[in-house]
Amino acid sequence: MPFFIGVDGGGSKTAFALSYADGIPITQTESIGCSYQSVGLERAADIIADGILKCTAQAGVQLENCVYCCIGIPCWGENAESDFALFEMLKQKLPGLPIRAVNDVEVAWAGAQECQPGIHIVAGTGSITYGIAPDGKTARCGGWNEFFGDEGSCYWVGRKGMELFSKEADGRIPKGPLYSIVKQELHLADDYCFIDEVVTKIAPYRDKVAAFQKYVLAAATAGDVAAIRLYREASIELALLVKALAAQLDFENKSFNVTYSGGLFHAGTFILEPLRIEITKAGGTLCNPRLTAQEGALLMAINQFKEETSCI
Numbered sequence: 001m002p003f004f005i006g007v008d009g010g011g012s013k014t015a016f017a018l019s020y021a022d023g024i025p026i027t028q029t030e031s032i033g034c035s036y037q038s039v040g041l042e043r044a045a046d047i048i049a050d051g052i053l054k055c056t057a058q059a060g061v062q063l064e065n066c067v068y069c070c071i072g073i074p075c076w077g078e079n080a081e082s083d084f085a086l087f088e089m090l091k092q093k094l095p096g097l098p099i100r101a102v103n104d105v106e107v108a109w110a111g112a113q114e115c116q117p118g119i120h121i122v123a124g125t126g127s128i129t130y131g132i133a134p135d136g137k138t139a140r141c142g143g144w145n146e147f148f149g150d151e152g153s154c155y156w157v158g159r160k161g162m163e164l165f166s167k168e169a170d171g172r173i174p175k176g177p178l179y180s181i182v183k184q185e186l187h188l189a190d191d192y193c194f195i196d197e198v199v200t201k202i203a204p205y206r207d208k209v210a211a212f213q214k215y216v217l218a219a220a221t222a223g224d225v226a227a228i229r230l231y232r233e234a235s236i237e238l239a240l241l242v243k244a245l246a247a248q249l250d251f252e253n254k255s256f257n258v259t260y261s262g263g264l265f266h267a268g269t270f271i272l273e274p275l276r277i278e279i280t281k282a283g284g285t286l287c288n289p290r291l292t293a294q295e296g297a298l299l300m301a302i303n304q305f306k307e308e309t310s311c312i
Helices: 041-059 080-093 104-112 154-170 177-185 193-202 206-211 213-221 225-248 263-267 269-281 293-310
Strands: 003-009 013-019 025-032 066-073 099-103 118-123 127-132 138-142 256-261 284-286
Touching: 003 041, 003 104, 003 293, 013 041, 013 293, 025 041, 025 293, 041 066, 041 080, 066 104, 066 293, 080 099, 099 104, 099 293, 104 118, 104 127, 104 256, 104 293, 118 225, 118 263, 127 225, 138 225, 154 177, 154 193, 154 206, 154 213, 154 225, 154 263, 177 213, 177 225, 193 206, 206 213, 213 225, 213 263, 213 269, 225 269, 256 269, 263 269, 269 284
Parallel strands: 003 066, 066 099, 118 256, 256 284
Antiparallel strands: 003 013, 013 025, 118 127, 127 138
């Protein structure tokens, strides 16, 4: 029987799944993030290829028995030269395997919405939205870059959380749990030691800035008013992406489903409740994701295979 491979690449991790034509995973594995902006093109290709081969080996399946693979790749579609180079590397490392590469937000949408019309939010290290209208029109919004975009993402919340710590340390805003949590977790002998800690050990690394969000969540859980407010601000930023996308897809004045995925949503009600309010205002309905992004990649691989073989 033919097998299909689905890959959800991200900045923090890469997830792999293998299935028959029913799209139900037989085996799943995980590896480190494969964003070529972080690890380079050659390393990104190695991570993806090695993960695919590990996934097939765990299932006792030969690569030649896999008829299609869909790979969601961070930053795909943003640099034609890099896209081409990475795709060529993947073809060399995975000879004979038909591959479709898409932006990672597309496989997240495919899983969460089961390839049905609607809008999907990814708020992990970065933030981006993708959607499809009933007439098949597609569009994306956000995903620009953490330096001047990615609003509402873990990176954005992490960076804003550092700002809150400095304000609480100064007394510009009342000291809350965030102040003591950060001092304790980073073993700061003095408040100003935070500067060197961030500049040398956190700021140069995208994933570590995003990981700082865990201190904001701990503070919010402990009742830090500023931290709780920050998640509300993040929900407004994410809702702006949805509203802009709804306009592009002609969803305005129509009902539409909005799903979500990514590390930010580990914050639970702190982000989901204010986001639900904002999405409702925009005319959408916030829904739980139905399947994972790697399962979405499987669905896209299966659908693509059916389309191509039906044309033969």
